[in-house]
Amino acid sequence: xxxxxxxxxxxxxxxxxxxxxxxxxxxxxxxxxxxxxxxxxxxxxxxxxxxxxxxxxxxxxxxxxxxxxxxxxxxxxxxxxxxxxxxxxxxxxxxxxxxxxxxxxxxxxxx
Amino acid sequence: xxxxxxxxxxxxxxxxxxxxxxxxxxxxxxxxxxxxxxxxxxxxxxxxxxxxxxxxxxxxxxxxxxxxxxxxxxxxxxxxxxxxxxxxxxxxxxxxxxxxxxxxxxxxxxxxxxxxxxx
Numbered sequence: 001x002x003x004x005x006x007x008x009x010x011x012x013x014x015x016x017x018x019x020x021x022x023x024x025x026x027x028x029x030x031x032x033x034x035x036x037x038x039x040x041x042x043x044x045x046x047x048x049x050x051x052x053x054x055x056x057x058x059x060x061x062x063x064x065x066x067x068x069x070x071x072x073x074x075x076x077x078x079x080x081x082x083x084x085x086x087x088x089x090x091x092x093x094x095x096x097x098x099x100x101x102x103x104x105x106x107x108x109x110x111x
Numbered sequence: 112x113x114x115x116x117x118x119x120x121x122x123x124x125x126x127x128x129x130x131x132x133x134x135x136x137x138x139x140x141x142x143x144x145x146x147x148x149x150x151x152x153x154x155x156x157x158x159x160x161x162x163x164x165x166x167x168x169x170x171x172x173x174x175x176x177x178x179x180x181x182x183x184x185x186x187x188x189x190x191x192x193x194x195x196x197x198x199x200x201x202x203x204x205x206x207x208x209x210x211x212x213x214x215x216x217x218x219x220x221x222x223x224x225x226x227x228x229x230x
Contacts, residue, residue: 004153034218043115043201043221044154089153097142097161097205097217098169101154 003027004092006102015111019077023090023102026071030092034099035064035075038087047088048075080109113137117202117222124192124229132187132225134202142205143185144219147171147198154201160185192229200225 005024013019023033031052036044050057050064050073057064063076077084090102118133136143144159156169160179174196176188185204189196203219 002153006153009151032217036221041223043203043223045221046218049218091154093217097144097219098156098159099154099219100156101146103151103153 002102003030004090004100004102006088006090006105008105009103010106010108012108012110013080015082015109016079019075019080019084019107019109021075021077021088021090021105021107023073023075024071025073025092027092027094027100028068028071029094030100031095032093033064033066033073034091034093035062036089036091036101038089038104044089077107080107082109082111085109115202115204115220115222117200117225119225120223121226122228124189124227126193126229128192129188129190130192130227131189132200132202132227134185134187134222135183136185136202136204136220137183138204138206138220139182140204140206140220141182142217143179144169144203145175145177145185145187146201146203148201148224149198157187157200189227192227194229196227197229198227200227 034049035047037047038044048062066073087104089104091099115136145157146154155171158177160166202222205219
């Protein structure tokens with residue numbers, strides 16, 4: 001039973017346009033949500049997080065939106081760049097260090 | 112600053128063999144953990160440790176052992192490898208051992224991964 005779901009295995013976007021990656025979760029007790037980015041042959045690296053008491057967090061080109069009633073969050077990348085091509089993992093924490101990850105979405109940004 | 116270092120990067124084993132994946136961090140992090148990454152499954156937690164001498168099971172602990180004798184090291188042992196353990200393994204660490212009521216997202220720092228194939 002996956003508590004964190006990323007239903008889109010892949011996404012292709014033109015350079016300069018917006019990339020929107022989606023994530024759904026089932027456990028309403030999650031207190032933080034995080035996005036990680038992973039390049040081939042490297043470990044995941046932290047991108048951005050949001051507390052469950054917020055509905056938006058922004059960091060440069062990256063914005064995460066949280067809709068608690070829908071148990072849904074999304075990562076927006078504007079504008080998308082070829083260097084953003086990677087696997088993006090959504091993760092959630094439950095008052096602790098243990099993170100529950102989604103299956104990941106492969107983002108391809110075409111130049 | 113090396114961060115989280117994993118060795119080996121690649122390993123091929125035969126069914127039934129044993130081996131240890133090494134993980135070391137130089138950031139004085141309290142919390143360390145092991146994840147495995149499989150296609151379509153994301154990252155799943157195997158074991159974790161909140162400090163030296165303290166370990167606990169994650170989501171998929173069967174077939175793996177861990178120990179934490181020092182703050183820096185957190186090895187993962189496969190006692191009798193099986194083809195189902197073919198995966199990419201990631202070690203991760205973080206500063207705090209958050210408990211109920213603490214604030215702030217606890218960000219994990221990951222190693223580069225160890226790709227294991229069991230024939």
